Amino acid sequence: MKITRRQLRRIIRESLEDNDDLIFALQDTWDQVKLDVGISNPTAEEKSDESMAMIQTYYPELTQRIAGKSNVEIDELLQLAFGKNN
Numbered sequence: 275m276k277i278t279r280r281q282l283r284r285i286i287r288e289s290l291e292d293n294d295d296l297i298f299a300l301q302d303t304w305d306q307v308k309l310d311v312g313i314s315n316p317t318a319e320e321k322s323d324e325s326m327a328m329i330q331t332y333y334p335e336l337t338q339r340i341a342g343k344s345n346v347e348i349d350e351l352l353q354l355a356f357g358k359n360n
Contacts, residue, residue: 286350293351296340299333300325300355306332318356325355 277285303325308316311324326348330337340348 283350286347293339293354296336296351297355299329299336300352303329303332304356318352321356322352326352 300322304321307324307328308321311320313320316324326340329340340351343351
């Protein structure tokens with residue numbers, strides 16, 4: 275079976291729709307650590323890295339759900355949390 279990249283993105287996006295709490299947790303974790311990090315103009319990648327590193331401290335109950343995701347799903351989740359519009 276072959277699927278297009280667009281179809282794969284749709285499948286991933288649909289699987290992430292139930293992850294609003296993870297997106298909130300990642301964004302909130304960034305809000306908690308941004309002053310300690312001291313990056314004046316953080317990129318989405320820096321926000322993602324710091325949030326992933328610290329989420330267990332603020333949301334330990336959600337870390338297993340993140341750990342159970344594939345790299346592609348995690349990348350999509352981080353894009354939703356810290357993409358261009360965030």
